[in-house]
Amino acid sequence: MTIGPLGVLERTGHGIQFWILGIFRVLRLISACTAWCLTGWTFGQPVRFAAIATQITELGVKSLPLTALFALSFGSVIGLQVDLLLGKVDYLPPILSFVGDFFTRQQAPVIVGILLAARVGGAFTSELSAMVIDGEIAALRSMGIDPVRFIIAPAFIAMAIVTPVLTLLMVAAQIITLAIYLHFAQGTAFLFVLDLVVSGIDSSDLALSMLKGLFYGMIILGVAAQTALTVVHRGRSTGSATTFAVVTSITVVLLSDAVISILT
């Protein structure tokens, strides 16, 4: 290894190369999944519905309690903040309208992204990398079964379905929690708060929220799958691969959110 300024330059170059290749490979994986979903049935190898249903349960249904907990927590905290703010401003409509907009466009997709990166990205990386290390993926390949179709594509489809739904549920649960909190703290009518918050949300906000959720879901699964598939090649253990995938996913979700927020 070169030392000194040249060494720093070399390592920086390797780092940039690693990330560019990583992005390219994640995109290639996502396109391979899409190709299997669209064309697999034409040569007798469709993506399995049973596997998609299992993944929807694993990725989506089992994420509901955590999603509800996050919604309850954030909805209450925002409710508390609004309650404190009302002591100074004393004008509810614009604040609640802003909160509705904030929940939908900014907060819910990011929270769902982080939640899924930790719960789903971690579990998927861990499981898939163990399959790679134990030779299960090699066994599938040598049988003529593409692991992308058999394991990864069902998870992608499930993720594409559950992330927008979880994002919307997160928005709704936070708004309801906020309305309940303000009802008990301020005595404000529940439906009145609900109406004001929802007035700040239009269809484009909802569409953006769902698209963000979908995009983050694809990134999380792409990073998880790519990290797991290269676990042997990179000499990683299951644990370090899982940590890497979770940290990378959360970082990419936050950076993407910043970029998307500026652009939209």
Place this chain on the structure above:
Amino acid sequence: MTAPSSDLDKTTAVLRVDGVSVDYDGLTALRDAELTVRPGEVTAIFGESGSGKSVLFRCLTGLERPTRGRIYIHDQDLYATTEQKRLGLLRHLGVAHQTGALLKSLSVFENILLPLRELGGVSLNTAQRRVDELVERFKLDDFARLFPAQLSLGLVKRVALARALALEPQILVCDDIFLGLTWSDQLKIFDLFADLSQSRQTSIVVLTPAPEVALKVGGRLVILDRGRVIASGRPDDIMRLADPAVERVFHSHLRAFEVGAVLPGRHGDRTPSEPEALT
């Protein structure tokens, strides 16, 4: 000693390795390997650790693209084709991995069912009947509902072999399938191989680091050393070879195992019969 494949061999070959080399960062793990497998032929590939067996296994089973050379299955290049066609070609192969490589989340029954359901193009009932036959043949009745983590190594190998045979492949490739099996189970697998090769014309390739197994399996024996094929031919011919490299790699190991005292007659000495169920 390696005889060049004749044109006749090439036209009738079900599996052909043509000048395959694999390099890893300047290290040549496999160098100009040649191999021709005809229908119904049983081939043992012997080599010590680091001889290039596993690399050759990975190339044969579609897991690693050779740096140079070609691998043909039924005269179609395994690697110079689309991913879909490669997956199609691999369906001619039944592969039993060294560690079994069973899917941990599936039961024994489901593991054997997997290739039939995914690739067999048969109804679930037909697939299940086929699995029942294999479960009975490999004496796995008591273990069909168990998961791989609950099985001994010997049982895992049996399940791996049953799974590899589920689609009745034309070529069976086994990587060190005998490791961890009792001698009695090994004998039954030798019988199974004899039955498959003679009654169904299944070509069998067995990679092994055990010289006594290589000798016993072989209708044909290939010896690998440091990534090169140093000998290839009938076991009897190999035994008579006075080549120093073969002496060092194969004959000396064989003497160490004292196979003459341990082994019953070779595969060729026995009349193949319907294999008994494994016990």
